[in-house]
Amino acid sequence: MFKRRATAWTIAVSGACLAAALSVGLALAAGGAGGNATPLSPSAAKQQYLDWLQQQRAQDLAGPAAPKNVAPAFAPCSPQPLPTAGIDNRSAQVGPGSFDTFVTSNQWTGPINGSTHESFVVWAGITGTQASTPGVPAVSVSVRSLSTDGCTVTLTRVGTFTMPQATGAASITTVNGTWVSLRTSAGAVSYFNLSSDQFSATAPA
Amino acid sequence: MTGMRMRRSFPSKPSRRVRRKAVLSAIALILASAFASLHTGITAHAAQAEPADDASFYVNTTSQSTLYALGHNQGVFDAQHNVSSQVFLDFGGQYQDNSGTKGPLGSPNFSYGQIESLSEFFAWGYWQGTGTDLTTVLTLAIGTNNGNWVAQNLGVSWGQVVQTVSNWVHTAGYQRQVIIDGANDIETWGGARAADVLQWEAGYAQGTSLPYLNFGSADGCPQYTDNNGGCGGTSGDWNQYNYWYLSWGAPPAQSLPEIYNNAQKNQWVQIDRYGHDYQRDTINFSGPLNDYYRDSSSFTPAQSWGSMQGGLLYYPYLNAYMPYQDTVVAD
Numbered sequence: 001m002f003k004r005r006a007t008a009w010t011i012a013v014s015g016a017c018l019a020a021a022l023s024v025g026l027a028l029a030a031g032g033a034g035g036n037a038t039p040l041s042p043s044a045a046k047q048q049y050l051d052w053l054q055q056q057r058a059q060d061l062a063g064p065a066a067p068k069n070v071a072p073a074f075a076p077c078s079p080q081p082l083p084t085a086g087i088d089n090r091s092a093q094v095g096p097g098s099f100d101t102f103v104t105s106n107q108w109t110g111p112i113n114g115s116t117h118e119s120f121v122v123w124a125g126i127t128g129t130q131a132s133t134p135g136v137p138a139v140s141v142s143v144r145s146l147s148t149d150g151c152t153v154t155l156t157r158v159g160t161f162t163m164p165q166a167t168g169a170a171s172i173t174t175v176n177g178t179w180v181s182l183r184t185s186a187g188a189v190s191y192f193n194l195s196s197d198q199f200s201a202t203a204p205a
Numbered sequence: 206m207t208g209m210r211m212r213r214s215f216p217s218k219p220s221r222r223v224r225r226k227a228v229l230s231a232i233a234l235i236l237a238s239a240f241a242s243l244h245t246g247i248t249a250h251a252a253q254a255e256p257a258d259d260a261s262f263y264v265n266t267t268s269q270s271t272l273y274a275l276g277h278n279q280g281v282f283d284a285q286h287n288v289s290s291q292v293f294l295d296f297g298g299q300y301q302d303n304s305g306t307k308g309p310l311g312s313p314n315f316s317y318g319q320i321e322s323l324s325e326f327f328a329w330g331y332w333q334g335t336g337t338d339l340t341t342v343l344t345l346a347i348g349t350n351n352g353n354w355v356a357q358n359l360g361v362s363w364g365q366v367v368q369t370v371s372n373w374v375h376t377a378g379y380q381r382q383v384i385i386d387g388a389n390d391i392e393t394w395g396g397a398r399a400a401d402v403l404q405w406e407a408g409y410a411q412g413t414s415l416p417y418l419n420f421g422s423a424d425g426c427p428q429y430t431d432n433n434g435g436c437g438g439t440s441g442d443w444n445q446y447n448y449w450y451l452s453w454g455a456p457p458a459q460s461l462p463e464i465y466n467n468a469q470k471n472q473w474v475q476i477d478r479y480g481h482d483y484q485r486d487t488i489n490f491s492g493p494l495n496d497y498y499r500d501s502s503s504f505t506p507a508q509s510w511g512s513m514q515g516g517l518l519y520y521p522y523l524n525a526y527m528p529y530q531d532t533v534v535a536d
Contacts, residue, residue: 043486049456053416057384065339066378072329074269075322083307083314091396091439093352096310103395144313153313155265155535 079150265312280334298353348388364412387417393438428471
């Protein structure tokens, strides 16, 4: 009986060893997690490019260095106006942040009270990521300021405001004065006041 | 126990049956261990220390003094800590008429001349900020995105902008400590097409021979498979190949991927695996990019770094060495 049991055990262990060895072989052949233990070399074209970069760098290091504390020459600034007012409805939208935090439907920019040096920038969309979690409809607001000489522009973020009790992504339909009219993909309509940063369910008078 | 001797009992010579069992068990154990270590990705890689978290910027000002100050700050930090850094300046997406960019996140628009000038002020600030130090090096990547308009002629123009700034750096004599690259936040942006970005890349390579850094995400790409799966976006032409090519496969392409969460880490590791398995060319990531100081619910710098490094180390055939890590902020 002992002999039979020992033979059976030997066959079982041998089988397990064979299976393990086979698995290792397959893993190596498939290049999976247990594949080549070292990264591959770049392609010939890439390697040629990287070698060229290295040569350039060596030349840079061998070249003369400028003295510190000496101002270099710069081109003069080119003044610019505020961007043209209007709604941007293009299919590709760059929002107020990454698409991982705010997915933009469309955006609007326009002067603040007719100013020639300050304008609102408003994005409408949905919070959350593009790929997964559905967020809530929202607008994000910033103020763009232009210096008097037209050479310096700064952007101040006002905030991101979510539409109460609504679902789906918000889009800007019209802008009248400081009122931004919004419609969500679920059909809800709301109005956002850029003066008070508040939503209203009823249309402004 | 002092003064006591442990008694050991040595059995008599084991039987053949027991010896055979022992030998077979040992073989099985060795093979199982080898398989397990391969399967779980345990490797001989030494863990690389986390590098300093360099601040990169969505540029939302045309103030030259601001850009100078930012470059100066980086120079002071690098000289004090004896480290080199990599910084991108994101000037937003290019206009179709090739007049400049629509600033990022609602920032001012920039002409190409302004982009060159602001980048030069940053470079000058760095040069001054390092003081007497002449060893630390800034890689300054001048960035756009593919969210506004993308075409081959715009790629040529961007390459020329990058080359112009690089020429200025050489003329000024800062080339020992300032390297100029291009950069592009390549994403789906909802409706952008990969085909257009491939054209942009071809144009960029005509405009300059300098590298560019892709600092985008890989929205909707597979997290667990690497067989050139499709990714997000409404254009339908984003896949693992396109991301791999635009991040490494193209000769000037370098990669600083957004690693704001675990899913993004998975997506980029799978893109790298795709490069290995189907292109025989793995990505040398420049580092992970985090967004923690703009979105505290996303990965911290340490999490971003650790996640990406761990994801790459899991597969021994991927290159887990990353010289930098960046965080993006608005200036």
